[in-house]
Every structure is written in structure tokens, then in C-alpha cells.
Amino acid sequence: MAVVQNKKYSVALMLTWVFLVVWLIVAAFPFLWTLWGSFKVEGDFFSKADWTRALTGELTQVETGGVFTGAGYEGAWIKEEFWKAALNTLIMSVCVVTVSLTLGTLGGYALSRSTFRYAFWLLLVALIFRAMPPITLVSGYLLPFYEWNLWGHLPTTIVVLVAINQPFTLWMLTSFFRNIPKDLDESAMVDGCTPFQAFRHVIIPVMWPGVITTGLFSFLLAYNDFAVTTMLLSKENQTMVPKIASFLGTTQTKGNVMFAVSSVVSVTAPLFVLVLFFQRQIVSGLTAGAVKG
């Protein structure tokens, strides 16, 4: 009886591990394939005749004299000035994270310490705001921004992204602040601090783990944004993601699609590094709101 049961369980275990290997391939292989292919020419990566050309790089050998080529990267970064877009993304992401966290920590602290009903309703309203598709909000911005000359500037986009991400930031930070014991700031206020002094001297030193996690997600939301950045920025100060979308329109010319492929790899590489170093924070951030409810 025990032997039969063990056999059944080991079969189930084998199936589980096969399933996991399949999922691993499904999750990771597309990225590896695109990374490999970004060093080839279009005829190899997009080969109707023989897909193994992407592996062996026949046409790349013929056209550039080597199995790997940096032509895609050179074309995107230098010729199409992708480096400008990368700089814009850097400026925008850093600013959005900083401002968003400043506003969010103040608001989240207040929401976590308030015992009145309106705090709950505010969080619920924030949830409703979070549900609004960003493109519907952009539709509301365009006319006023044209009239008041605010369209096409990077600071406008930064402010808009901070505001759109506030609901998410508030929810995350409120849940983190609830875990900081109230006694800390209460005793500071008994000792004579104003609420803001209590926040500054007592809460700020201990809030960093939650703030770093929320900052990570704010960064991801700003870095990955497409709807807002593509509609509110002009061609000169586009960030990376809308610039890639604009490459897609020009891929009729031979070779231009490799610009898009290499810029896709360039945009994904920092995200790889981010997940590598901050995996634990990302996982804890995703589960914090959920598991504790």
C-alpha cells in the first residue's frame, strides 16, 4: 500500500517538475531569444525561409563579416538618438519617484494614524481613481494643456504621472505605516513634538523598508508608462517607451526593425538588474497589501 502510494506521488512530483520546466521556458525564453537576435540582422532574426538562421547568423555573416553585429544598437542609440530618450526616462523616473514618495509618505502616515471614518472613505475613493484607465484621463488633459501651453514639457508629464500613481502609492504606504507601532509617534508627541516633528524624527528613520518597496513600484509605473508619455510629450523629449513605439511605424525600411529590437533589449536590461537586486522587496510589496488585506 505504501509502495503504491509512493509511486503515485512520485509520478505527480515528476509531472510538477516537468510543468515547472515548461513554465520556466515560457517565461524566460522569449527574453533570451530576443537578446540573442538583437545581435543579428533582420534577414536572420525574421527569416521566413529558415528559422535556424537566427541561431547561426548566416546573413549576419554575409552582411557584416561576423556572426554578431552591433548594427542594431548603433542605429538606435546613435543614429536615431535613443540616448536622448534614455536620458529623458532617467530624469522623469527619478523625479516621479521622489515626488510621489514625498506626497505618499505624508498622506499614508495620516491615513494610517487616523481613526475616523473619512480615512476609510478616502482610501476607497483612491481605489476608484486607480481603476480609471489612464488614457481616459489623458483625453481630459489635452484641451486644457493646449490652452495653457503646458503640453510637451517634461515637468507636466512628471506631475501627471505622480498624480495618477498616488492611489497605488497611498494604498501601499498606508499598509506599511500601519505596521509601525503607534506608540512610537504617540510618545514623541507626549514628549512635546508637533505631529510633523514626530513624523520627521521618529517615523522617517524606520519607514525605509516600506518606502523602498513602494519606490520600486513607483519607478516601474513611471518607467513602463506608455499612454501618458506618448500623448503628452513632443517628439524631441520623448522617453524610451514612446520612442520604441515610433520606431514601429518606420520599420518598413529594411533594417529599421532591428533598431526596435535592440532598443527593446536596452529597455529590458535595467529591469532585469532591478529584479535581480530587489527581488525580495518586489515580492514583499506584491504580497503586503494582499496577504494582510
Next chain:
Amino acid sequence: MKHKTFFWFMLPSGLAMLLFIALPIISVLIQSVYAPHEQVIIEVENCGPFGCETSTAVDQDATRDLREAEPLGRFVGNNIYTDRNHLATSEVGLAWQSSTGIGDFFSKLLNLPFYGALLFTLTYTAVVTPMALIFGFVIALAVNTLPKLLKGPMIFFSLLPMIVTPLIGALILFWMIDARGVLGAFIQWVASDPNLSLKASTPLTWAMLMVYGIWSSAPFAFVVYYAGLQTVPDDTLESAMIDGATPFERIRYVVLPHLLPLTTFMALIKIMDNFRVFEPIVSFNAAAHAQSLSYFIFNDLGGETQLLSSSAATSVITIICVSILLSPVLYRTWRDFGKS
């Protein structure tokens, strides 16, 4: 916390949300009842040796002045809502009178752009949300059986489809599935049809978009369920084992009920996120076969002529749809917390 303190702490964040989320909704509502000014036509008399004749011409100066003076446009009430690109009330009425049955009526209805977009968005949300949750749960169960050393790297690779930018993740998949890509070649070989192209067929395009949706949403469900699995009470599991429950029965009667609150929370978040699907359609170049409500708005806003009023009307309808989707949750929360 005192009211005054709360107000000052909450002010910056609250002001940002008021200005850039609440006001645009009102702005969109206002814009949707105005249409752009039409061009000003004047009659011009041309007198020549053969007599005078009048012709009509566009007065560019007057048109420009009018548009600058009243940028909002002219008030048209609910004309934009009922025109062909939106609720299309007259076309729907015509289709209802002239169609031979319900199936015919629906196929006529779906030819109208707005209803086609609505159907795709609802189908996408209804398919991707449960499939991603189920898939994520199965992955979480599977990863839970791994030895400790392998769990970390497994979680790393599982997170990638979710962390990567939606536009870029969809592009990466699209280039593989394209007829000239590696997966496209594989699918053609499996189907023994060298001319099979996912780009040319509407059902296949819908399927591919939903596969992308599940691929990118499953990691979120996986991570949350995985954390939830760590909190399942051991003694309940052990007593189930002593009572002779098989692993499947244990999952069904102990684990799943314990994870139900997590499931409701995740389903809510994912329904909200899936309803605004939009970037994959741009990446897959699928606008000819599949449009979502957000893509419909994007299309009106981008392009050479910006149809602000049209996009505003679609935005209002989308916001109403989102509110309807959210209402069960809001009602339940109000009922649970509003009374206590």
C-alpha cells in the same frame, strides 16, 4: 489624529489626485458634449468681363479666430454619444428592424466600432482574469514543492513577464509569433499550413492577445498565492492528512477556502487592469482585428486629426463601464464597513 493635522498631511497628495484625476473626469464629461467648430463659409463674388458669379469659399481667418476664441467648440448635447462611432442609436435601431434573428442582429451590432471594441474588452477581461489566477495558483503549488535553493531563481524568472513594460513584452512575443519568427514557423509546421499567419485572422489575433494577457498576469497571481500558501495553518492540513484526505482533497477543502480572500482581492485588481488593455494591441498591430475601449480612445487622440470630442465621449462611456464593474465590490465594502 486631529482633523487639522490630517488635513495638512493629506493636502499635497489629495490635491494632486483632485487636480489630475477628478478634474479630468469632469473635463472629459464637458468635452463630450461639444463638437469642433465647423469651418466658416462665406460667399465670394467674382466679377469679370462676362458678369458676376458667386462661389463659396472657406474664410480661413474667421475660422481660425472662432476656434481660438471658443476652443471648446459648439454645444451639441448628446449628438456625439449617438453618432455612428459611439452608441450609434440610429444604426442599432435600423439593425434591430432589419435583421433576421438574434445572431444576425449581433453580427450587425459588432460591425459598429464601439460595440466591437466593447465586446473585445469584455471578452479579454472575462478570459484573462480567471485563467491568469488559475495558472498562477498552479505555478504557486508547483514552486512550493521545490527545494529551497531552486525557489529563488524560479521566482526570479517567473517575475519577468510581469515586470517588463507591457508594450515591450507584447513586442517580444509578437516578433516570435510573427510568420517570420521562430514560434510562427513552429505553428505553421504544426498546422501544416505554410501560409498560416496569425496577423491575418481575427479569432487567432484575439487568442494571441489573450495568451499575452495570461503570460503577463500569471506572475502576479503566482507571487500572491505563493505567499498565501506559506500562511496555510499547518494543524488543519495535518488533521486533514490524518483523516485520510488525498493531496487533491487537501487542496480543495483546506487550501482553497483559506486563499479565498486573496482571490477576491486579486480578481478585483486584475479586472480593473485587464479592462484597460491597450498596449498589446499597439504592439501586435492588431487594430484591424481587435480594438479595445482604451485603444479606441488612443486612436482618436493620436493620428493626424485629433478627435477630442469623440475620444471624450468614449472616455465617459468607459468610465461608466468601469464604475459598473466596480460596483459589486464597492457595495459590499459599503455594506460591511458603512454600518459599523
